[in-house]
Amino acid sequence: MMTAQCATHCPPRGRRIALILGIALFLTSAGSSLAAEIDGCVVAPTDGLGHEVLVGFEATASSDWVELGEDLLLCGSSQSIARDLGQLADRTEARGEFHEPPRLFDGPRQDLILVEGYRSADSSNPTEVVAQGGRLAVVRRSTADLYTDLPLGHGHTTAREIPWNRVLVRLGENLAPRYPRRELASPRIQGLVTSIDGPRWLADVATLSSWSRHSTRSGTEIALARDWIYDQLEALPGFTVELDPFQLGASTIHNIIGTLTGSTRPEEIVVVGGHYDATSQSGTLSPGAEDNASGCAGVIELARAFSSHPPPVTMLFVCYSGEEQGLNGSEHQVDELQASGDDERVIHMLNMDMIGYTADADLDCLLETEDEFADLLTPYAEAAAAHTTLRIVTSLFAFGSDHVPFIDAGMPGLLTIENDWDQYPDYHSSGDVIANVDLDMGYQTLRMNVAALATLMDFDQSLFSDGFESGDATAWTQP
Numbered sequence: 001m002m003t004a005q006c007a008t009h010c011p012p013r014g015r016r017i018a019l020i021l022g023i024a025l026f027l028t029s030a031g032s033s034l035a036a037e038i039d040g041c042v043v044a045p046t047d048g049l050g051h052e053v054l055v056g057f058e059a060t061a062s063s064d065w066v067e068l069g070e071d072l073l074l075c076g077s078s079q080s081i082a083r084d085l086g087q088l089a090d091r092t093e094a095r096g097e098f099h100e101p102p103r104l105f106d107g108p109r110q111d112l113i114l115v116e117g118y119r120s121a122d123s124s125n126p127t128e129v130v131a132q133g134g135r136l137a138v139v140r141r142s143t144a145d146l147y148t149d150l151p152l153g154h155g156h157t158t159a160r161e162i163p164w165n166r167v168l169v170r171l172g173e174n175l176a177p178r179y180p181r182r183e184l185a186s187p188r189i190q191g192l193v194t195s196i197d198g199p200r201w202l203a204d205v206a207t208l209s210s211w212s213r214h215s216t217r218s219g220t221e222i223a224l225a226r227d228w229i230y231d232q233l234e235a236l237p238g239f240t241v242e243l244d245p246f247q248l249g250a251s252t253i254h255n256i257i258g259t260l261t262g263s264t265r266p267e268e269i270v271v272v273g274g275h276y277d278a279t280s281q282s283g284t285l286s287p288g289a290e291d292n293a294s295g296c297a298g299v300i301e302l303a304r305a306f307s308s309h310p311p312p313v314t315m316l317f318v319c320y321s322g323e324e325q326g327l328n329g330s331e332h333q334v335d336e337l338q339a340s341g342d343d344e345r346v347i348h349m350l351n352m353d354m355i356g357y358t359a360d361a362d363l364d365c366l367l368e369t370e371d372e373f374a375d376l377l378t379p380y381a382e383a384a385a386a387h388t389t390l391r392i393v394t395s396l397f398a399f400g401s402d403h404v405p406f407i408d409a410g411m412p413g414l415l416t417i418e419n420d421w422d423q424y425p426d427y428h429s430s431g432d433v434i435a436n437v438d439l440d441m442g443y444q445t446l447r448m449n450v451a452a453l454a455t456l457m458d459f460d461q462s463l464f465s466d467g468f469e470s471g472d473a474t475a476w477t478q479p
């Protein structure tokens, strides 16, 4: 578990003490009516607060707020901030004090802006980070232009106004325990989970990253990767595989789609996707081991699992191309689903993008979707708790990967991505090689994903509906 220690954006200890003194001064000035209209901001740590305290506080806060994982940013008059910090302290009384004292941002909220795709690993980071969570950061506006011009994010870094009074990123420990956690998954789901083979996944990541896979650059070996992916899916029992071509500029590139028809509710569709193209801003090779051989190999590994444990609904396993040039492969698939009306049949889309890197012993995984599909977080968080040691972080602010075209088209999409992404030093470079990919990080992410997918498609309910066990019968006797 990650401790309550300061993350990279926290001020050094000496400065923190100065900030606490600053807060005291700031709040003292709140007593003066002359200072009442001063607009300021404070970052309170959410860590250890829990769901009930956070939700109760946010419903009644008098300042504007935005929740970013460990950081709860409050902006308003000195009086409203003083009132809110008092309220938060009251609500946490039973739990003791803050793990860390709140931090003061010495400027008005108009100086702040949200950056999508913030990466602390980039040495070119030009500014002070006020609050950070998931793939988002609040920074000083005066330097935000530098972010939009730098290749910091997942190819789509932008700065935008802060959407106030919203939960953007929430720690798993602060999620609602909406359903009683199952002590033990059903034998059938357990059978699916244990069919995930971590070393086999890692070997596939190594194979894919042996080819330089830029979508269109001259010298790219992406066609070799494409044909290999096709062969992997084609070899699986029950699969129909197609190469789906589309244009990217002057080039014709391909998605690979493996279809497994549902046993009892074939009219419903679950899409499992991840891009197989890669890019590099330095050097000529684009091995993209973490970004995103890891996710594409994950698609193949989940396809194997469901091939041997047939699903009740139809599943499309898709490796996308053209992601790094702007989500072209997933947009193409969404266009096709809409053209045929099949978008109405899609009950869920899982996107895996960068699932195998960890910067430390804390295996943290980010689940990302939008408010309208927030219910998707529960089966993933529960699956993580039941089948893995992953620490879950969630975000209701989706951007910059292949789940986004699905969400924008009204289909319930979710991204799983390792949560140390912002620290990965070899992101979008020739150094993104297999040695950087962690077996356990990817393995556990796949265990979570296969169990969550099974829950979302009512995998257990498919049993005996046609009079026969459609899955792995041995799972009943060897849980």
Ligand SMILES: [Zn+2]
Pocket (backbone or CB within 6 Å): 154, 275, 291, 292, 323, 353, 354
């Ligand atoms: Zn990617």
